Amino acid sequence: MQTTSIIFAVLVLKLYQIDGNVLPTETTIAGSQSKQLSGRKGLTFIKWDHLVPYGIDLVGCRDWYNPNGFNCDPYRGDTDCNEQRTVLCAKIDNSPRPPYLxxxxxxxxxxxxxxxxxxxxISTTLPVAGSSFRNRAAVDAYCAQxxxxxxxxxxxxxxxxxIRNINGTTYAGESWTTNASxxxxxxxxxxxxxxxxxxxxSWVHITDQPANCWSN
Incomplete structure (x- = not known):
């Protein structure tokens, strides 16, 4: 009788873990990897400037203001996929280009x-292992969620x-939008x-190179 009670208690605990969303880490991210990817590297970007007048960031491969800056590797990846990094997420809404130089x-x-x-x-999430994601769709879903x-x-x-020859007010604002083609x-x-x-x-995606922690 005591053994039966223990088994029943364990089953109740398991059900509570599922219903209460107290789940293992790898199941909390949609499309997550079932196991970590040993030795694989993913592509990362970093912010290296912010223009206050326009409220815009410049993000990219390297912080060129830092003489010892870290270069990204868009061909093989630059950061171990098991390391925790933020995800750089983007919301494309066709905003016209500000007149930056x-x-x-x-x-x-x-x-x-x-x-x-x-x-x-653009915005960033809290740090997460790149190996948490199975494919690009899973990373997109993570940003959306x-x-x-x-x-x-x-x-x-x-x-x-x-657009060729963009600079300052050339192809900015309305002229950017009207020349979208x-x-x-x-x-x-x-x-x-x-x-x-x-x-x-931050983790970013590249379409035409094998430099992601996840599949395309």
């Missing part, structure tokens, strides 16, 4: 390529959009509305 001479591409406009807002809006999704390496894809860094933390790197 494009400085410098660029590199392999014109300078504007590296400071494109993301057409919306975290911010309570299905318009949020994981930010990507190529979120920045550019001329937009091209940028990369490596971009501006967006927001003011995210700059003390930690």
């Amino acid at each position: 494009v400085l410098g001479n660029g590199a392999a591409m014109p300078a504007a390529f590296y400071v494109g406009w993301t057409l919306g807002h 975290y911010f309570g809006n299905t318009g949020w999704r994981v930010a990507t390496f190529h979120n920045g959009k550019v 001329r937009m091209e894809i940028g990369g490596w860094s971009y501006y967006a509305f927001g003011n995210v933390r700059n003390d930690v790197r």
Whole structure:
């Protein structure tokens, strides 16, 4: 009789854990990995500037104000997927580009390529292991759930959009919107509305390289 009571108590506890959402960590994130990915690395970005007049952040591969800055690796990933990092989430709502300046001479591409406009807002979650997510859809769902809006999704390496010769008021505001057909894809860094933390790197997604902690 005592043994039966113990078994019954255990079953009740299990049911309470399920109904009360007291579940193991790996089941709290939609589409989570069933086990950690040993040795795999994912892509991360960091905030390296904020323009107060426009309320926009510049996020990207590296903080160029830091002479010892950490470079991202969009080809193989740069951060162990089992480490805890924030997720950089984006809400694309076709906001017109503010009249920020494009400085410098660029590199392999014109300078504007590296400071494109993301057409919306960014924000970050609390730190989470990249290995928690099974695929991109799971990361998108996590961003949407975290911010309570299905318009949020994981930010990507190529979120920045550019129009050739953008600078200051050239292709800003209404002229940006009316020339949407001329937009091209940028990369490596971009501006967006927001003011995210700059003390930690954040998981981002890249579509055309094997540098994610999750599948495409």
